[in-house]
Amino acid sequence: MTNAALAFVFPGQGSQKVGMLSEIAQEASEIQATFAEASEVLGYDLWDLCQNGEQEAINLTQRTQPLLLTSSVALYRLWRARGGALPARMAGHSLGEWSALVCSGVLAFRDAVHLVRERGRLMQEAVPVGTGAMAAVIGLEDGVVEAACASAADGEVVAAVNYNSPGQIVIAGNSAAVARAIEACKAAGAKKAMPLPVSAPFHTELMRPAAEKLAPQIEAAEFNAPDIPVVHNVHAEPESDPAAIKALMIEQIYRPVRWTACTKKIITDGATQLVECGPGKVLAGLTKRIDRSVTCHSIDNPGSFNEALRSTAV
Incomplete structure (x- = not known):
């Protein structure tokens, strides 16, 4: 039943x-x-x-x-x-x-x-190993993370890709752009923004x-x-x-x-x-x-x- x-x-x-x-x-x-x-x-x-x-x-x-x-x-x-x-x-x-x-x-x-x-x-x-990355961002609203990614892209790809729960988002993209976005999220007040041990930037363009x-x-x-x-x-x-x-x-x-x-x-x-x-x-x-x-x-x-x-x- x-x-x-x-x-x-x-x-x-x-x-x-x-x-x-x-x-x-x-x-x-x-x-x-x-x-x-x-x-x-x-x-x-x-x-x-x-x-x-x-x-x-x-x-x-x-x-x-x-x-x-x-x-x-x-x-x-x-x-x-x-x-x-x-x-x-x-x-x-x-x-x-x-x-x-x-x-x-x-x-x-x-x-x-x-x-x-x-x-x-x-x-x-x-995506060749090492050229893409993912990171977890804790403690920011969705729109703040999206804005941080937009400002960090600089011609490369980085975006919010897993909206896992309120205040818990995963971002992904080109390695350098993800690194910039991590810093932008930290500057915006994220409790944590850290790389994940993942080999490819899933759910991105x-x-x-x-x-x-x-x-x-x-x-x-x-x-x-x-x-x-x-x-x-x-x-x-x-x-x-x-x-x-x-x-x-x-x-x-x-x-x-x-x-x-x-x-x-x-x-x-x-x-x-x-x-x-x-x-x-x-x-x-x-x-x-x-x-x-x-x-x-x-x-x-x-x-x-x-x-x-x-x-x-x-």
Whole structure:
């Protein structure tokens, strides 16, 4: 049954760590079965990489993206196998939007694994390592950060790219421009403005070449209307038309992630309980900054998984 007050959200890059899901996989065959399916597509053992690889290896974008997609889909499959309630709405942060599309029935898991591997590869290739950067800015209003980026650009690219929660924004662009923007944000009174350990300036115009190269593969894939509405990063609204969803997933690569707006949309539409379907608690933390009235659950270990099942049952 559908729980009208329940939303599922899916994390993006940054939530990965070696050994994740190991405890829950010991008691749930669905986890390793999903990883085995992804491994067939990828041509390498994704579960072994996840459990025994080096952190540097799983941080490579073209590996991180299929890894997180697979983790989220595995947990969602387990949720449904254990009788978990259907959510009434979904959203995913950046890469996590692909996880939401798979779990809402828009495209097949195997197709998504292939597409996000290519997405990661093309995004990394779009900007040579060292020439792009990202930084977190804490404690400034959106407009102040946007103005700081505009003043720091000086003919290069730097922009707000992740609107994560009120007072927490990520900026990205050319390395020198990001460095100038960091100083401008500090001068404007930011509590923190610091570089992030990321290898490419995601969700900027610098990613448009990657989007253009991936577009034919997305266009060729079979997309369906979603069984569960997915709120999209680009405009913080759901979309039911498969062709429009394809266009949004292409545009998403070089447009900002409007996560605060996505979360507010989910809540406005009736969500009072939120399950973070993937490793970690990043999105739960952001949700608390956006609206403290929402109850957040994580499901990446047996204890929290079973508690979420009980709390959201209908």
